Amino acid sequence: MKEQSIKIPMDMAIDVFKVIVKENIKHEVAQVDETRGLFVVIVRPGKNISRHEEALKNIQEMLLDYQEYRFSENEELDWRDI
Numbered sequence: 001m002k003e004q005s006i007k008i009p010m011d012m013a014i015d016v017f018k019v020i021v022k023e024n025i026k027h028e029v030a031q032v033d034e035t036r037g038l039f040v041v042i043v044r045p046g047k048n049i050s051r052h053e054e055a056l057k058n059i060q061e062m063l064l065d066y067q068e069y070r071f072s073e074n075e076e077l078d079w080r081d082i
Contacts, residue, residue: 005030006059008039012066016041016059023055 008016020027024046031040046052 003042003044004056006041006043006056006063008041008063009066009070010037010039011070012063013039015062019055019059019062023052025052025055 006016019025020041020043026044026046028042028044029039030042032038033040043052043056
């Protein structure tokens with residue numbers, strides 16, 4: 001697992017950071033975009049790589065569920081595109 005960035009909508013920040021902290025994943029908030037309402041977080045693998053990969057997979061699934069819930073087909077702006 002390599003270092004990767006995750007775009008987190010502020011609506012999902014508590015849920016995502018709860019997983020990051022609980023799994024003790026090394027992270028850094030790289031950017032806060034208040035106008036678009038999101039954080040960009042860099043996550044780095046730790047000693048327990050397989051557990052961290054599973055946690056990051058769960059985070060990605062949460063974010064996909066959020067995207068389906070939040071955005072309609074008519075909306076042109078996608079929060080993942082910075």
